[in-house]
Amino acid sequence: MMEPSGTDRNLIVCMKQVPDLSIGRREKTEQPPQRLPVRLNLLDAYALEAAARLRDADKNIHITALSLGRSGEDEALRQALAIAADDAVLAVVPDPDVLDALAVSRLLAQAIRRLERRAGPAELIFCGQQSIDGQSAQVGPQLAQCLNLPFAGRGLEASLCGGALRIRQGNEDGTSLVEMDLPCVAAFDKFPGEPRLPTVRSSMEASHAVIPMLELSEIPAPLLTVRETRPAFRGMQGVRICKQTGEDSAKQLFQLLNAAGVL
Numbered sequence: 001m002m003e004p005s006g007t008d009r010n011l012i013v014c015m016k017q018v019p020d021l022s023i024g025r026r027e028k029t030e031q032p033p034q035r036l037p038v039r040l041n042l043l044d045a046y047a048l049e050a051a052a053r054l055r056d057a058d059k060n061i062h063i064t065a066l067s068l069g070r071s072g073e074d075e076a077l078r079q080a081l082a083i084a085a086d087d088a089v090l091a092v093v094p095d096p097d098v099l100d101a102l103a104v105s106r107l108l109a110q111a112i113r114r115l116e117r118r119a120g121p122a123e124l125i126f127c128g129q130q131s132i133d134g135q136s137a138q139v140g141p142q143l144a145q146c147l148n149l150p151f152a153g154r155g156l157e158a159s160l161c162g163g164a165l166r167i168r169q170g171n172e173d174g175t176s177l178v179e180m181d182l183p184c185v186a187a188f189d190k191f192p193g194e195p196r197l198p199t200v201r202s203s204m205e206a207s208h209a210v211i212p213m214l215e216l217s218e219i220p221a222p223l224l225t226v227r228e229t230r231p232a233f234r235g236m237q238g239v240r241i242c243k244q245t246g247e248d249s250a251k252q253l254f255q256l257l258n259a260a261g262v263l
Helices: 021-026 042-057 075-083 101-119 139-147 200-207 246-259
Strands: 009-015 017-019 038-040 061-069 087-092 122-128 151-161 164-171 174-181 184-188 213-215
Touching (some): 009 075, 017 075, 038 075, 061 101, 075 200, 087 101
Parallel strands (some): 151 184
Antiparallel strands (some): 017 038, 151 164, 164 174
């Protein structure tokens, strides 16, 4: 957990543990997402990468991964520890699956204030632009509103300039460069270059790490309740070649690839 320090610049990355919906898209299943394997939300991984790149340039930056979940739901946090986070905190809520974006934002703000009381103010708060399940893209701006901080979304690149954060934003016409005074909140989209991968050693260390749990005292009632989420089954698309000889099969494969412009 964030510890008080005279030199550390606290950066909190808010992240979400999400069901691996790609499994439901590949295989027709009646399993609800809660029973599917879980992983770190993709765009939160990009937010973590943006944080790690800032730390590459300033070793005083201390990255804390923060997530909401039931007790023990810490797989995404362990992935974050293995990749780049210095520590991680699980804010415990009884049923995170029914929370809407506003309730999530209020709970994250409550958790951040608790962490700041222990370790001092956070200069930067990052998150992904949206999650793969909710896809509301509302948590970032609503979290900034709850904390009364400036916000920038659709981040592709971040850099520190004195007491400000510069964000390269993506938009329909290209990109724009915005600047916010610290402290601030930023949400990141998928940007060029893949997020860094964990090492075998860091993965083993993260699997054995003790992740502190933060009990939240005030659980806001969601205005919109998510009753069910199911992955869409898209099936496997392809062409089956059934010729009597291998030579005929090869000829048909050649024709198909040539018609598709592959050859």
